[in-house]
Amino acid sequence: GAVVSQHPSWVICKSGTSVKIECRSLDFQATTMFWYRQFPKQSLMLMATSNEGSKATYEQGVEKDKFLINHASLTLSTLTVTSAHPEDSSFYICSAFGTKGNNEQFFGPGTRLTVL
Amino acid sequence: GQQLNQSPQSMFIQEGEDVSMNCTSSSIFNTWLWYKQDPGEGPVLLIALYKAGELTSNGRLTAQFGITRKDSFLNISASIPSDVGIYFCAGLPQGAQKLVFGQGTRLTINP
Numbered sequence: 215g216a217v218v219s220q221h222p223s224w225v226i227c228k229s230g231t232s233v234k235i236e237c238r239s240l241d242f243q244a245t246t247m248f249w250y251r252q253f254p255k256q257s258l259m260l261m262a263t264s265n266e267g268s269k270a271t272y273e274q275g276v277e278k279d280k281f282l283i284n285h286a287s288l289t290l291s292t293l294t295v296t297s298a299h300p301e302d303s304s305f306y307i308c309s310a311f312g313t314k315g316n317n318e319q320f321f322g323p324g325t326r327l328t329v330l
Numbered sequence: 331g332q333q334l335n336q337s338p339q340s341m342f343i344q345e346g347e348d349v350s351m352n353c354t355s356s357s358i359f360n361t362w363l364w365y366k367q368d369p370g371e372g373p374v375l376l377i378a379l380y381k382a383g384e385l386t387s388n389g390r391l392t393a394q395f396g397i398t399r400k401d402s403f404l405n406i407s408a409s410i411p412s413d414v415g416i417y418f419c420a421g422l423p424q425g426a427q428k429l430v431f432g433q434g435t436r437l438t439i440n441p
Contacts, residue, residue, distance in 0.1 A: 220372075246427055257418065257431045258373070307372045309429075316380065317361050317422060319429060321372035 217241050218310050220322035227298055228330055234294045235325045237308030244310035247291035248319065249283060252305040264291050288312070298329040336419050336432025343409060344440050351417060351435040352403040359421035362395050362402040363429070367416045376417075377404070406437075414439050 217240040227233050237247055246265050250258040262283050264270040270283035280302075282294040291310075295302055305326050309319040336353045343349060353362070361380055365373035377388050379395035379402060386393055393404045402421075406413055419432040 218372075248428070255436075257433050260428060263428060305370075309372075311427060316378065318363070318375060318378055321365075321374070324370070324372045326370065 218244075218308065218320045218322040220306075220308055220325050222325060223323060224326040224328075226328045226330065229299055230297055232294055232296045233298055233327060234292055235306055235308075235327075237291045237293070237310070237322050239289045239310040239312065239320070242310075242312055242314035242320075243288040244291070244312040245288065246311040247285055248309045248311070249281070249291075249293050250307045250309070252307060252324075258307060261293075295327065298327070300329045303327055303329045334419060334421055334430050334432040336435055338435055339433065340436040340438070342438045342440065345409060345411060347409055349406040349409055349413070349437060350403060351419075352401060353419035353421070353432045354401040355421060355430075356400070358399040358424065359430075360399070360424045361422035362393070363420040363422070364391075364393050364402070364404045365418045365420060367418060367434075369415075373418060409437075409439055411439055411441060413437060 219238045221236045249261045252258050261276045262270045262272045264283045264285040266285050266288050272278045285291040305324050307324040309321045311319050334353050363378050364376045367373045377393040382399045384395040390407045416434045416436050418434050420429040
């Protein structure tokens with residue numbers, strides 16, 4: 215399958231700081247990237263859909279000013295959690311859809327965010 | 331919105347047993363996907379199904395795309411310890427890019 219990486223794999227930050235998470239498609243071009251959040255023992259919850267070169271589309275209830283998404287190239291999307299609070303602590307996972315597979319989304323390994 | 335009902339939510343089995351889990355939907359999907367997620371990692375695609383009635387195997391795993399296009403099942407035969415994890419079904423509605431996920435099935439295996 216295709217390779218999608220995320221960086222960092224885990225991060226601990228103080229409340230009020232901003233954290234940037236990168237999602238890269240390493241061996242294909244990702245026309246669309248998706249950002250999910252997953253709380254313990256729960257399923258993946260889609261936060262936003264990001265298309266290269268255009269603004270992200272956010273799911274209902276997700277604050278676009280708090281979760282800034284940039285998809286500047288066909289291989290990179292970033293999610294910035296601004297002014298993070300403890301309730302933002304979660305597992306953030308990206309997936310990429312593009313020039314590989316057959317309608318498949320390839321998932322990154324996830325980023326564990328802990329806000330103190 | 332669209333929802334997938336995945337069952338069972340959890341399973342506790344003995345090593346060597348077969349496992350079966352399924353997902354149902356109130357609406358039609360064009361693609362059904364089965365993923366496995368290990369703790370602290372992202373989901374990994376196990377099997378992808380694209381046509382109603384399609385039956386696909388991947389080693390000890392077998393999945394089927396229901397004829398009505400509203401359901402899918404995943405079977406694991408002769409379970410081994412490394413099968414432990416959470417299994418998610420996901421469906422792709424017609425013309426859509428956004429996956430709809432089931433709630434997951436947590437599989438625990440007693441050696």
